[in-house]
Amino acid sequence: MASYLESYGEGEEQHAKRLRIVKWTAIIIVVAAVAGLVLYETFKNYSEEHEIQAFVNLLKNKDYQGAYAMWGCTAQTPCRDYSFDKFLEDWGPKSAHADAAAAKVGSSDTCGTGVVIPVDFKGTEPLPLWIDRGTRTIGFSPDPECQKKRWRFGDFFRSLFHKESVLVAG
Numbered sequence: 386m387a388s389y390l391e392s393y394g395e396g397e398e399q400h401a402k403r404l405r406i407v408k409w410t411a412i413i414i415v416v417a418a419v420a421g422l423v424l425y426e427t428f429k430n431y432s433e434e435h436e437i438q439a440f441v442n443l444l445k446n447k448d449y450q451g452a453y454a455m456w457g458c459t460a461q462t463p464c465r466d467y468s469f470d471k472f473l474e475d476w477g478p479k480s481a482h483a484d485a486a487a488a489k490v491g492s493s494d495t496c497g498t499g500v501v502i503p504v505d506f507k508g509t510e511p512l513p514l515w516i517d518r519g520t521r522t523i524g525f526s527p528d529p530e531c532q533k534k535r536w537r538f539g540d541f542f543r544s545l546f547h548k549e550s551v552l553v554a555g
């Protein structure tokens with residue numbers, strides 16, 4: 386039988402190994418949680434942003450009937466308060482939004498049952514559009530962004546990776 390001093394310190398190496406495993410497991414869990422949060426905030430409205438980009442592409446290709454259909458208005462189910470003639474006034478070749486090739490889709494803002502996405506047409510103020518998550522129809526948003534208090538992690542992360550140059554008048 387070995388004496389107490391002969392076996393002293395035998396378990397220290399296993400204890401240190403266990404501590405390293407616990408430490409690295411905790412670090413991996415925290416990094417995965419942060420990466421998951423960043424990915425969620427970046428891509429949570431991806432399909433809605435894609436819908437708005439498809440709408441802008443239809444305008445760019447002058448497919449006004451297709452773009453009008455994205456508003457939930459078709460020949461079979463016309464919109465009572467938004468006729469195709471009114472749609473052409475707002476989006477057609479003689480409108481302020483005629484240059485769809487220069488349009489830029491802004492960052493989305495989740496708001497209840499839908500998403501507000503501003504579209505910036507050259508020479509005009511950004512136009513906030515609303516997409517209903519349930520019906521996937523597009524419409525005008527009453528507000529440029531949702532009227533609620535919230536963290537803006539998505540804007541923060543987008544600002545890190547999507548830098549735009551700012552011109553300063555001199």
